[in-house]
Amino acid sequence: MRKVCEDFHAELKEFNGEADHVHLLVHYPPRIALASLVSSLKGVSSRRLRAEFTGRVNRATTHGRFWSPSYFAGSCGGAPLQVVKDYIAQQKRPD
Template identity: 90%
Template sequence: MNDEMLTRCEEVMRKVCEDFGAELKEFNGESDHVHLLVHHPPKVALASLVNSLKGVSSRRLRAEFTGRVNQAIMHGRFWSPSHFAGSCDGAPLQVVKDYIAQQKRPD
């Protein structure tokens, strides 16, 4: 993914979060992955939110950036089937925000 694709991905993921009553606090990515800091209400199942984030963004990015997405690399998938989610309750949020902001975003 390049900067343009990551910018669009952020827009799409921000809207998905809003639809779930969650807030995308920080977003950044590299050519092959993204980092998100999301505040979500306890009633929202994290797995459902992640599935929607990946599913909606995959459909939109494939449709809008046809020809730039190499489906052969991911065997037809846009995102890896796995994800990592960690809780940062009690941790200084600025540390997490700084980590995400410092990702080496491609041109």
């Protein structure tokens, strides 16, 4: 995730998640299309996880997709950055 962000001239500030989703806090320049960044994050991570866990990722149950086609993005401009970092840090680590 960090390398993909760097390729987009963005900074991955925090990363954590649950068994079925992840939370990322990313600082990215306004010239970057968020949909392109998310698409790249999903695509690269999907390929790497499938390669690392070959045989453990069941393509039949995921219908050929590792991630859901949807995502949620929110702005944290009004909240102190530490509050958002703490929220993400308190989530469970992805399995």
